[in-house]
Amino acid sequence: MNSPSRLQVAIVGGGLAGTLAARVLREHHDVTIYERGKTAIEVGAAINIGPNGVKILEQLGFDRTRVGSLPVGRTLTWNKQGELKLESDMKCVEEYGADWLFNHRADLRDEFLRLATASSDDLKIGGAPATIRYGAEVVNVDVDQGVLTLASGEVITAHLVIGKSADGIKSRIRPLVVGDAALSTARPSGMSAFRFTLLAEEIKNKNGGAVPDLLDPTKSACLNMVLAFDQTNRSVVMYPCRNFEILNFVCIVPDMSLKEATSESWSAAGDREELISLFTDFPPAIVQYFKYATDIKLWQLRDQDPLPTYIKGRTVLIGDAAHPMTPHQGQGGTQAVEDAEGLRLFSEINFPSYDVAQILRDFDRVRRPRAAQIQNNTRKSIERRSAEDIYSFAKYNWTYPGIKECLRRIDAGVEMIQF
Ligand SMILES: Cc1cc2nc3c(=O)[nH]c(=O)nc-3n(C[C@H](O)[C@H](O)[C@H](O)COP(=O)(O)OP(=O)(O)OC[C@H]3O[C@@H](n4cnc5c(N)ncnc54)[C@H](O)[C@@H]3O)c2cc1C
Ligand SMILES: *[C@@H]1O[C@H](CO)[C@@H](O)[C@H](O)[C@H]1NC(C)=O
């Protein structure tokens, strides 16, 4: 295949990573997203994006008012006896150049989809909108040649294939890129997470009309964490999203404490009585919220050792396909945002002498060590012995200067991340 000035780009999966990658690439290339789902469906839970991701989103025309994003103003960390162990006021804009945002996943995905597919006039950018094809399951990829086969039998040829995740942490493309069939799924981390959200209105009604501090829109949004600080590694994380209309919960427990082995599916149901029974030593005010929950999900948290490569031939892995990690540092989605930014390397290709493989090698030189470090830090943070431990990686997390600056630093022989 020769190298035209606009690449045909095929993105496998229309989740957070794929839609944002489409936004970056559409300015200069012809982009199609192949999404297995029949429509745009996203898990009904919250997601936080750190300043390292928000800085990038702002450069891409992200409109936080459409998302009802809440800038994080405070964090409060409690122990299971209900004692406050750490209180921090966040000054992310001053210290890191952008806010740290709480979002609802469905709202965020809608906004990424708008950035991928709205008209270029509306977005005031060049190029053409990406196309998204729903009900298009990719069943095979020739990663070297850039040939995709859909479940329908249709065959598509692309200059560049962006492979992302499937079913949370499973990935069909990962083993093809890395050359190891064992890598199609990530491994259990030993912990599982109960997830649910509550509507602010419901909480108010159950509270006799009173609005808890956590949902008070006149206060700044706060990340509340309650940690067992014992050998069980249990924790409860609560924060508001969608303009304080929703309160999001993540309750992490060891697998070994569960009645039944958990499924890795993101849609498996969790049992409320079991959740309550696993946190009887936590503050009653917290457990009270569990009693209100109606739609609880339970899934096994998985991760993976850093991969030996993200690239092969015409194909590159991004998002969870490249670096699955547990949510202990809330960096999974933010790393997908950094990956999308990395695809900027395709914005200034030098027609006709560029080489897709060379650009992908540059992508891999930055993105793989960066995400590997975050994966490793995340693994270390499963066991949290003190409140200070939890934020010990914040500076590393939040000071990513973008792919071009990272390449410059690597080539100059200096540290890629400096803080
Ligand atoms: C409930 C929840 C909360 C989280 N909270 C945070 C957080 O607070 N902060 C944070 O940074 N990260 C968080 N994460 C992690 C973050 O959401 C993920 O890292 C991120 O969604 C990864 O994006 P992705 O696009 O790679 O994968 P996904 O979002 O899993 O998208 C994969 C997409 O590919 C499609 N697909 C799969 N297989 C095929 C196929 N064969 N053909 C075509 N399409 C296919 C799927 O239908 C899906 O749409 C959270 C994750 C979950 C589930
Ligand atoms: C808690 O975390 C530590 C360190 O990762 C681990 O050794 C220990 O087994 C964990 N405890 C449980 C109950 O999973």
Ligand SMILES: *[C@@H]1O[C@H](CO)[C@@H](O)[C@H](O)[C@H]1NC(C)=O
């Ligand atoms: C991450 O951990 C793996 C396995 O423990 C190790 O081989 C690798 O060097 C670490 N990578 C980084 C970037 O720290």
Ligand SMILES: *[C@@H]1O[C@H](CO)[C@@H](O)[C@H](O)[C@H]1NC(C)=O
């Ligand atoms: C890393 O950043 C996330 C936000 O993206 C934050 O929640 C987390 O506490 C940070 N981790 C550490 C250890 O500082």
